Amino acid sequence: MRLPGRYDGTARPIVTYGSDPVLHRSCAPVTVFDEALRRLVLDMFASMYAADGVGLAANQIGVDARIFVMDCPDADGEDVVGYVVNPVLVLPGPVGDEPAEEVTEEGCLSVPGPYAELPRAFRARVEGVDAKGNPTSIEATGMAARCLQHEVDHLEGTVYVDRLPEELRERLLAEAAGPEGELPA
Template structure:
């Protein structure tokens, strides 16, 4: 994998890999190993051109995510949340934002998904200090999306079954096309 500044970009895990489909473990050590993981997560997120990344998206089953994402004012906010707890507005205070969502672990696919337009995450920074992140707009969606990952859920799991199956079929078809193209290139190079 390529190095990027402080961290090393790692391979993104894709839908179907077990680490993405089960809850992650709490982080218990706020040490150099965690700092190195976070650096690799930022490098991986930037290499994949994402705005958020959960640890299990690079195969590590720990409750930590990073983000570099705009809020509703288009101001970019960057950070890391360890052992997050998501708090959403109550049903009477909740406004849903219906927006096309995608995921680095289901590349090439997007679907409209309604989520609350505000979210708060409580957790810890990389040193173990308590933090609270309040998000609006795309940042609110990102906080919810990444916390879902740590709970073993992908955004496609929130879609109606028929729409989810359509996306998975399109994803599988795109993988087959890419594999065929790679095979043709390898044959032409021989």
């Protein structure tokens, strides 16, 4: 997959948990593949890097569109850098001696601060299209596979804390909100 210039975009503010309904509903499929879409992908990379993240879904910057970007290491330490428009998550299962699932800490730019352990498939693949509408896919293991699953969850309106037990979720959201009781914008 050929990536656009990752540093040519404009960083946009990150939407925090509970601050915008777009973060909590399924995103709309992309149907127009034009310069505005290419610009959005660039802005998403810029926003992710500015926030020191490893992945970002479009709704995390307030855009109702099924797109995510990522720059995250896989189980072998190799960076998986890419984006997918209209992604479909595939969990192919373990290969060889790989574990089927991995429980490790996960965090989110939309819930700044706290991390929590969450089980995810060790290997994942996402299939979709690029900014020109051409088929593309990303397959990854380890943290990068976790990132694929996390970002597709976002596009379905699910934030990682939504997968946690209620008591833990409430504690993490309170921690993220800080003493003022509001998540930072």
